[in-house]
Amino acid sequence: MTVTLADVAARARVSPATVSRVLNGNYPVAASTRERVLRAVDELDYVLNGPASSLAAATSDLVGVLVNDIADPFFGIMASAAQSAIGEGAAGRGGGEKLAVVCNTGGSPARELTYLTLLQRQRAAAVILMGGSLEDPEHLTATAAKLARLAEAGTRVVLCGRPPVPGDANTAALVFDNRTGARRLTEHLLGLGHRRIGYAAGPADRTTTRHRLEGHRAALTAAGVPEGPTVRGAYDRQAGYEATAELLARDPDLTAIVAANDTVALGVCAALRERGLDIPGDVSVAGFDDLPFSVDAVPALTTVRLPLHGAGVRAGRLAMGTEEPPAGGPETVPAELVVRGSTGRPRR
Amino acid sequence: MTVTLADVAARARVSPATVSRVLNGNYPVAASTRERVLRAVDELDYVLNGPASSLAAATSDLVGVLVNDIADPFFGIMASAAQSAIGEGAAGRGGGEKLAVVCNTGGSPARELTYLTLLQRQRAAAVILMGGSLEDPEHLTATAAKLARLAEAGTRVVLCGRPPVPGDANTAALVFDNRTGARRLTEHLLGLGHRRIGYAAGPADRTTTRHRLEGHRAALTAAGVPEGPTVRGAYDRQAGYEATAELLARDPDLTAIVAANDTVALGVCAALRERGLDIPGDVSVAGFDDLPFSVDAVPALTTVRLPLHGAGVRAGRLAMGTEEPPAGGPETVPAELVVRGSTGRPRR
DNA sequence: TCTGCGATAGAAAGCGCTTTCCATCGAGGA
């Protein structure tokens, strides 16, 4: 059978209690004893039984990272950063690191709740929710309740790129300043002289979509420029490709298209190119997020940079408890306009 | 305190054993009793204690998915596919799904081993290792030993995109046919008339790097064309960018560059463009993997498509045990040449 | 020499489930 702590104890001629103490390092053990135990662990190739340990200690080493779409580099970059921050935090119980596990919700509230329950079951040490959420009242309250339950069970909850739950001011939250970013982007376009701007937005009823759209509209309103056509779709290239046809159909004289994110922008560019339209000569295109491939698009994408890596690291540290959340509500992560070749003065 | 199974039992006026049986659904329980229990669960908002359950049952719902770089869509796509296959497998113990968790090794053997130990601790139901590995003998034997231990403890082990451990023929393995893919790609280039082909390879000592390089060389050898310069680097755009300078320095008359993957190819294109070289007029460029952005590169990337999604799903099912591995050794996943605009006849 | 205290280590009581035996009950067969 598998080696248990008792086997190690027998071999090292000490009690199970002592082995446990050596392994967890939270109690004085004489150096010679410690060494004897460690040797026995080694010789028997002992591996701690996680469930037993978690049961007795009433917590586990698990840190859950929930993302909307793991295949999207936007989340991949953040998750990767968080995971390394969590890994280096090291020295949890069980003599080891925390196990950062990323769970792919696919943006579905139901799956999100399922994962949250599973994590609650495992008595996770912390949970990080990455990315915007659906703005459905039912989902919002269900999630809020679940998060509250997790928190009161001792699980640290961190929101990263998702607005904080209205009622609850004490779970750590990092929010991206999508509004200002989007606003700057549209101001840039207006500054270049664009007056007919189409918008290929993200999925409906999502916080991120709404905030970016609000920033866009704010810039338009401030400049007294009427809003152009808006189309909603997924955060993928296909959506951008299809949105472009729709946008152009609604206003053939568009001189610029703002996309929900860089991936969507790629689809927009493809559709434009296919119609023989020059970028930015005929139509300027802008993205959002500044994903790695954006600089290599042709022309390179004007976009809004979000410090994804930094935000991920910060979220990871908040989850580990190695850094404290700011006192006064959520922490805002700034967005920075990056102007490149895909936007220029309108020709017509 | 938290609600336990005993509380539910008391409320439903049955024994804890009955509650457990209702929850796990592996024993006949009268409909009326079941309903009473379920109602109690609901009313008390009971959540199973995972560690306790795993301890008693000696297995858990966890399925670990180890990837080399979660920020790379190559892994993101596979992991996402595997995760959904695992999710839909549903109905594990605890009345619920399996929890697919992805762990980012960063390609480091040490972290890989750490995660494997952590997963072993948690008594994971299965483990999927995605992507090539370092070809270091020490690492190879250490990993092989660890995997053997996991397997004998009842954890299902699946290799996806990694060659099987030599000695061990009974862990399921999906291997990408990188060799043939690379060979086809180079044959395509040779067919176009290229005779001086540079190669921007992946990291040294990695299986994937070696296999792709072997395919490339096989094509060259078969055609009696001398091998051009080769440079090794990471799987990122930066590496491609830098490799290009090096490659061109070693042979200024290169008419084609094959990249380790699509991301690297993007860097190659950027460097070429910066030098005023036309693609494919002056230099043809080819990638590998056919990641989503490749079709939107300008010109669109000629590449080798790997059915990442399909492989991920298959790996997930193998891990769930809903599908059986083929009897005779590893399963080969075919690679398909995709010709697009970035390769053409050499001008000079 | 005696007392007391710090440093260590052991005993044992759980942690909250699962599961193997058993016990019980009602119905149908002889």
Add this chain to the structure above:
DNA sequence: TCCTCGATGGAAAGCGCTTTCTATCGCAGA
């Protein structure tokens, strides 16, 4: 009418650890 058997549910023994409570030992202080 008695017995057997299937269906259902309870009792209780762990699963392998952590941790509180004690016990022991050696040494410094009086």
